[in-house]
Amino acid sequence: MFKTVMPLSAILSLRFFGLFLVLPVLSAYALTLEGATPLLIGIIVGGYALTQTIFQVPFGIMSDKIGRKPTLLIGLVIFLVGSIICAVSTDIYTLMFGRFLQGSGAIGAVIPAMISDLVSEEKRGHAMALMGGTIAISFAFAMGLGPVIASHYGISSLFWIAAVLSILSMIVLFTKVPTPPRIHHIYHSTTTTRDIIKDPNLLNMIIINGMQKGLMTVAFVLIPVLLTQGEYGFNWEKAELWKVYVPALIAGLIAMGPAAVFGEKYNKPKQIFLISIVLFIISFTLMGFATKSWEFVVAVISFFMAFNMMEPLVQSMISKFARVHQKGAALGIANGFAYFMTFIGGIVAGLALQYSSKEVLSIGLVIVSILWLLWTMKLTNPQRFSHLYIPREHVDQEKLLALEHEHIAEWYINETENLVVVKYLKEMMDEESIKAKIMK
Numbered sequence: 001m002f003k004t005v006m007p008l009s010a011i012l013s014l015r016f017f018g019l020f021l022v023l024p025v026l027s028a029y030a031l032t033l034e035g036a037t038p039l040l041i042g043i044i045v046g047g048y049a050l051t052q053t054i055f056q057v058p059f060g061i062m063s064d065k066i067g068r069k070p071t072l073l074i075g076l077v078i079f080l081v082g083s084i085i086c087a088v089s090t091d092i093y094t095l096m097f098g099r100f101l102q103g104s105g106a107i108g109a110v111i112p113a114m115i116s117d118l119v120s121e122e123k124r125g126h127a128m129a130l131m132g133g134t135i136a137i138s139f140a141f142a143m144g145l146g147p148v149i150a151s152h153y154g155i156s157s158l159f160w161i162a163a164v165l166s167i168l169s170m171i172v173l174f175t176k177v178p179t180p181p182r183i184h185h186i187y188h189s190t191t192t193t194r195d196i197i198k199d200p201n202l203l204n205m206i207i208i209n210g211m212q213k214g215l216m217t218v219a220f221v222l223i224p225v226l227l228t229q230g231e232y233g234f235n236w237e238k239a240e241l242w243k244v245y246v247p248a249l250i251a252g253l254i255a256m257g258p259a260a261v262f263g264e265k266y267n268k269p270k271q272i273f274l275i276s277i278v279l280f281i282i283s284f285t286l287m288g289f290a291t292k293s294w295e296f297v298v299a300v301i302s303f304f305m306a307f308n309m310m311e312p313l314v315q316s317m318i319s320k321f322a323r324v325h326q327k328g329a330a331l332g333i334a335n336g337f338a339y340f341m342t343f344i345g346g347i348v349a350g351l352a353l354q355y356s357s358k359e360v361l362s363i364g365l366v367i368v369s370i371l372w373l374l375w376t377m378k379l380t381n382p383q384r385f386s387h388l389y390i391p392r393e394h395v396d397q398e399k400l401l402a403l404e405h406e407h408i409a410e411w412y413i414n415e416t417e418n419l420v421v422v423k424y425l426k427e428m429m430d431e432e433s434i435k436a437k438i439m440k
Helices: 002-020 022-029 038-066 069-086 092-104 112-120 121-153 155-175 193-198 198-226 242-264 270-287 291-320 327-355 358-376 397-401 431-440
Strands: 385-389 406-412 417-422
Touching: 002 069, 002 121, 002 155, 022 038, 022 121, 022 155, 022 198, 022 406, 038 069, 038 092, 038 198, 069 092, 069 112, 069 155, 112 121, 112 193, 112 291, 112 327, 121 155, 121 198, 121 242, 121 291, 155 417, 193 198, 193 327, 198 270, 198 327, 198 358, 242 270, 270 291, 270 358, 270 417, 291 327, 327 358, 385 431, 397 431, 417 431
Parallel strands: none
Antiparallel strands: 385 417, 406 417
């Protein structure tokens, strides 16, 4: 599994690294461009997410029609062009166009779909967790390196790095990623968006995914502006931003490991999500009301810990809660909503800085986060299922179609390997009783 998942995770992580690299300094840099306003800054920070939202479904459909690899290539080329436009931009509107174009290569849902094609059902949760972990690591390192590189070589160098990473991702795609088989799952019911939204656990995960990404954008509009603009009381130089991001990077990486183990191995993701939301509340309270630099550093550390504790678990939990015929749709809805919230986060932060105050924004974010905390308390940890694999020719099709049991979560037919797969609660029933129900 590791050799299959890591190249795909590397592609997604390199792309996100290129996007994350500019986040720590983008809002402070963009304020220096001709025509800049706080609202436009918010749009630029979250702008890529708007086009990501728009193109998630078209790219998903394209990957079904022409294949995953060609679709990934198209997305990476678009991201490359957008990064180059950002690198050479000298005014706020050219930068905005480049950010929109960066997001138009919407491959965020294609890679999880490709992992689902290549990884067996019982290993898929671990594969998604591995993917989430690599994204969290890329996020953490980008936050530490971005301010340092920008202070020495300028922010345009960060966009050039993103362009180079896009080319590197293309090389990985065609040298390390296997071509997935075309797998068609047959199941005894169809999926609608309403089915996914009606599932309380999937709905909770969609909300968690969206809130986490929306708050990320808010933070990266606020942090550079509040620290570098004298009117907010800190007046740091842009070259000093690494002093807040590096401690946060270290704390985030330290927190991520135990959170992933506790969430995956001990099956306690709900508890990790609740702790993370509390850290978000602490972070935004301090960002709004800190008067000393060390208080603001604690705020950023709390934010990084919250984000990195959540990230490895989010995609994994969605894949665990979704039934086999829902996984693609569930991941698409969750990621589309997350990108939409990323864009909204930038708009909200920009408007608040332009027309209100950091204190008012802080109070609003804390109230929203408390409501989010209360909502997440309804989440339940996923049940642990086992999988039974039976050659299709040994199964009675009529009996299979009638297979219903309170301890059987679902069944499906893997046509590529010609297997019937039954997902069931092992502690409640055994393999022999299932075979008795469906074997010829």
